[in-house]
Amino acid sequence: MTDSTPATATARALPRARRPKGVSADAPGMRAALYVRLSRETENSTSPERQRAACEALCAARGWQVVVVEEDIDVSGYSRGLDRPGLQRILARLAEFDVIVFFKIDRLARSTVDFAEIMKVTQAEGVALASASEPLDLTSSMGRAMAKVIAVFAELESDTIGMRVSSAHEHLRREGRYTGGRVPYGYRVVPNPDGAGKILEINPDEAKTIHEIVQRVLNQDSLLKIAVDLTESDKPSPGHSSRQTTGKRSDSKRWYPSTLRSLLGNPQLLGQVIEDGEPILMTDGLPLVNRPPILDVDTWQALQDELGRRANPGNRRREGTALLRGIVHCAVCRNRMYTYVAKGRVRYRCIGRLKARQAGTELTCYGVSIAGEGMEQHVTALFLEKFGAFPVVRMVEHVGEDFRPQIRQAREALEDLEKDRYDRGLFKGEEGAERYAAQYAKLEERLASLNEKQRTAKPAGVEAVPTGRTHAQLWKDADTAGKRDLLLNAGAYVEVGMSRKGGPRLDTSRLAVYFGEDGEIRRADADAKDVEAVVQRAAAQTLELF
Structure with a gap:
């Protein structure tokens, strides 16, 4: 957004006299461009109004004239780099002012490379940089060196925030919470009945469509024919804007064979949680399942076998081939x-x-x-x-059930618990004995349950x-x-x-x-x-x- 200067400012920026190298940016009468950026406004963020007020206060204190104010709201300085509309408008008008004022260095750039590039461009045009909350003089070599050091820490902070956000998202996914992004086909977002946030539940209409598709694939219908029939039925495709609020969207309801292959090969149909394209694994190495599955394991395996058969070059179905070819x-x-x-x-x-x-x-x-x-x-x-x-x-x-690895794991846990108490001297005192007895009882109960499951396990067949x-x-x-x-x-x-x-x-x-x-x-x-x-x-x- 562009904010014009007050009525007292000149309507057109006058040609700027080059400021000799080494002259402090504190000199009065300089023309200033204010830059405000915010990735996402929250209670803990510095609002655009607060950033602008701090920049205007600095200009007033030094006798600078505000020529233009540019803002980048809901724009990430980390992912977008220098490709930000407000910043680009300022860099395109460097001949019209003498100094760029920003709230903090991390508002101007989130990486050392981006900050160094901005310094290079502005120095070539004789334009100074000024922070409203950091005491830096970027007209001197020492000041520029200090600014680069601050930019390094700003980049480190950005990476740390990214790691914290990623870890928080993984934790929420493990808890069964929805963290945003594209909604898997067959599910819908609903409030979490057990607390804060949102979760995914099965969308009955889309789940019915999936079951119909799977049945047709297992009945040897071609993906092309299924896609054509779905398009003619006017059912929205997985990426249609009517069911996607973020990410890549389409106004076309058309289905394609590639759409079906992507949908039918996604383990989210089993209720698995996907992160960065891969299922999140539990400590035992098995995929995490914390939402209701749309397909059972046997149907999923049969479906993957059929899709794999079609993908195999030796068995691939060739459209338009002669009826008796190979026969x-x-x-x-x-x-x-x-x-x-x-x-x-x-x-x-x-x-x-x-x-x-x-x-x-x-x-x-x-x-x-x-x-x-x-x-x-x-x-x-x-x-x-x-x-x-x-x-x-x-x-x-049928894959069959085998609980023997879990039984062995439970027995080893019991042995380790006994060693902790009798060989290593842990669980001392009355409270320790109670904790030991409680843990031992839980493990014995789990072992008995696993033995019973193994006794009635479904055989493969x-x-x-x-x-x-x-x-x-x-x-x-x-x-x-x-x-x-x-x-x-x-x-x-x-x-x-x-x-x-x-x-x-x-x-x-x-x-x-x-x-x-x-x-x-x-x-x-x-x-x-x-x-x-x-x-x-x-x-x-x-x-x-x-």
Whole structure:
């Protein structure tokens, strides 16, 4: 904000005569620019009015004329450096005054580097610097040296304040309090029912949206399709200005696949507390959880496994890929068949002939080809006939519970407590004995509780969870990549033999279509993979299908 001078001041600053080097800034009649800065106004801060009053008092005492007053309110001198609007306006008008007056050095600059840069710029223009609360004469070498020393301590104080604020925020987060910033999607800010401050609680509407997204991801829907549907539903995205009051905001409600990946990969959905992008850990090394989780651990693990599968270059779903790519093989040379376009129609052909020529080996295959649309329709019909009515289930892996490390820790704590009393002579006197007995009883109670939990601990395992949809329903809603995934999960394998007769219609006698373990084994053998490993995996997939 710019404050014009009183009515008695001249309307236009007159050209300033250069002040000879070494002349004290105490000389009367000098033109002054007042600078006021405040990061955040609190009861303990020096208000802009108090800063300005102190600067004006100094000018009045020395006979200086106030030419301009500039303020930077709610502007950090530490994070913004010299990039402050009020300060920049002063530095742009150095030819119009003789001295810059500020309340304290830390109001002008929070770092030694910034202060030295300001001194360099002002000295080049013959402009003095004056502090209203510090007895410094910055026109002399000794005064400038002392100012730099003060600036060093101001920077140290700023760093110390930053460390105190960071520690205070971490303490509040550990206590379950909300410390400001972006609100995680799925939560909302409410008053703390147990005391001062605010906390985060689950936002029912956003939590419902998250559960719907997770269910669709686990049901093999693409992130792109989910993002499009969310945008069309007009639901605000996580960064929309309607739910974010600070930080990076957007006026667009549009969702993107990257938005979903960031949301679904955030451990805050488990109720974990995040600081600087990482979960806060407890003393036992486990993440701190002090707010209600939106997802349970089993769902979270299944979700991360699915996202990891999609991110894996070897298993990544390719949008727009051919339906039978990687599934259809040549019956002559057992090489994979790839698509090409001939006369506007998609066909599959074997490239075994090309591979043999490149390798310099004997040609054993003339290059089998077949119309793509008819073959895809035939394989689709067989798949739906065989699996369409079967329900789709999701295999959920339970991590299992193991309290043995905590039991060992509790036993060691009991042993240490006994050594403290009997070997080290601690807990002396009547009060000491009472404290010892109380601590010992608590540890024994905790050990008994852990032993009981270990006795009834949930074992690790895999559970088939129904999705409520059939394979036919899932096929209808899936895109090409999703349908290809369904075929691969069903163990689909297709071999194309040589053409026996011409004609526009598909000769299905050329096709051998396999599903299940038989198809998995044949595809692994054709691709030169470990057949034994495929047998074991196919058995697990059979459980998932049936």
